[in-house]
Amino acid sequence: MATTKVGVSPMKVAQVPKPGADFQVVEREIPKPGAGEMRIKVQACGVCHSDVFTKEGWWPGIQYPRVPGHEVVGLVDELGPGVSGWTVGQRTGVGWHGGHDGTCLQCRRGDFGNCQNMKIPGISYDGGYQQYMVAPVEALTSIPEGLTDVEAAPLLCAGITTYNALRHSGAMPGDLVAVLGVGGLGHLGIQFANKFGYRVVAIGRGAESGPLTKKLGAHVYIDNKVTNAAEALQKLGGAKVILATAPSSKAMSEVIDGLGPNGKLMVVGVEAKPIEVTPVQLVTGSRTIQGWAAGLPADAEDTLRFSELSGVRAMIETYPLEKAAEAYARMMSGNAQFRVVLTM
Ligand SMILES: [Zn+2]
Ligand SMILES: [Zn+2]
Numbered sequence: 532m533a534t535t536k537v538g539v540s541p542m543k544v545a546q547v548p549k550p551g552a553d554f555q556v557v558e559r560e561i562p563k564p565g566a567g568e569m570r571i572k573v574q575a576c577g578v579c580h581s582d583v584f585t586k587e588g589w590w591p592g593i594q595y596p597r598v599p600g601h602e603v604v605g606l607v608d609e610l611g612p613g614v615s616g617w618t619v620g621q622r623t624g625v626g627w628h629g630g631h632d633g634t635c636l637q638c639r640r641g642d643f644g645n646c647q648n649m650k651i652p653g654i655s656y657d658g659g660y661q662q663y664m665v666a667p668v669e670a671l672t673s674i675p676e677g678l679t680d681v682e683a684a685p686l687l688c689a690g691i692t693t694y695n696a697l698r699h700s701g702a703m704p705g706d707l708v709a710v711l712g713v714g715g716l717g718h719l720g721i722q723f724a725n726k727f728g729y730r731v732v733a734i735g736r737g738a739e740s741g742p743l744t745k746k747l748g749a750h751v752y753i754d755n756k757v758t759n760a761a762e763a764l765q766k767l768g769g770a771k772v773i774l775a776t777a778p779s780s781k782a783m784s785e786v787i788d789g790l791g792p793n794g795k796l797m798v799v800g801v802e803a804k805p806i807e808v809t810p811v812q813l814v815t816g817s818r819t820i821q822g823w824a825a826g827l828p829a830d831a832e833d834t835l836r837f838s839e840l841s842g843v844r845a846m847i848e849t850y851p852l853e854k855a856a857e858a859y860a861r862m863m864s865g866n867a868q869f870r871v872v873l874t875m
Pocket of ligand 2: 631632633634635636637638639643645646647648649
């Protein structure tokens, strides 16, 4: 028997109905882009650990229901009023930097990444766990031809974070650079570090990560379950930079003594506990600790083009949008190899 459906909404979204609640896959009307915005037909969206802010309500001021997702790749679908420079059908993406006001003190200094009203997709507005999304035009990145949608997605957060942190770390080709943690961020950090011409040390937990890190481009693997990583780094001459990707303040604290003179601990992995360091550890050898957050859309384009050119790729597990809950659980389990991407 034929059924008549009235007012069927034409797109699927995976939303978090309220803080801590399970994902719901629901239908919604396709959103209309406003002034200064574009609509994207989403093709792929990475599932990032930072989606936990939306899932659990750990970011202040989130309005629910909210659609997470800040590793979005798709096609320009409609330009809002006043938007130029893009054509319908062109590939585009949005990462963690989801827009800036252009008028606050930081923006007037040109420091858009520290905009006082910076927007984040999936937090400030609905992100990429849906078939169509709307984003401010200043947040958009173009996607080079040599990368598939799925390949490009994780590079828009995990990729840009490690690429941009390393290229601003002060390390020069030939320097000893350690990557702490072999996970979603770390497996990309090792590849970038190798392509940047560093002497690359991967630090992981357990012997089983060793062969993989060598394949990704590490010259030395330190298993910090059985080896004191700080001592091992000193034996190699001391690290110029340690890119701390593991979300473990304890692990970060333990490797600080592995820094050489003028060495820097570059922090990109995040947890709530404090990093422990004594003034003596910092003053001896003029060491520094610096944090780094992703980057701007132009940095994302650099990341994508560099990856296209150099062959850096995330290792990816894909799930259909309908299985967003499963995909998110897989990412949270820490067992994914290594990035999880939703396809629409
Ligand atoms: Zn992210
Ligand atoms: Zn601003």
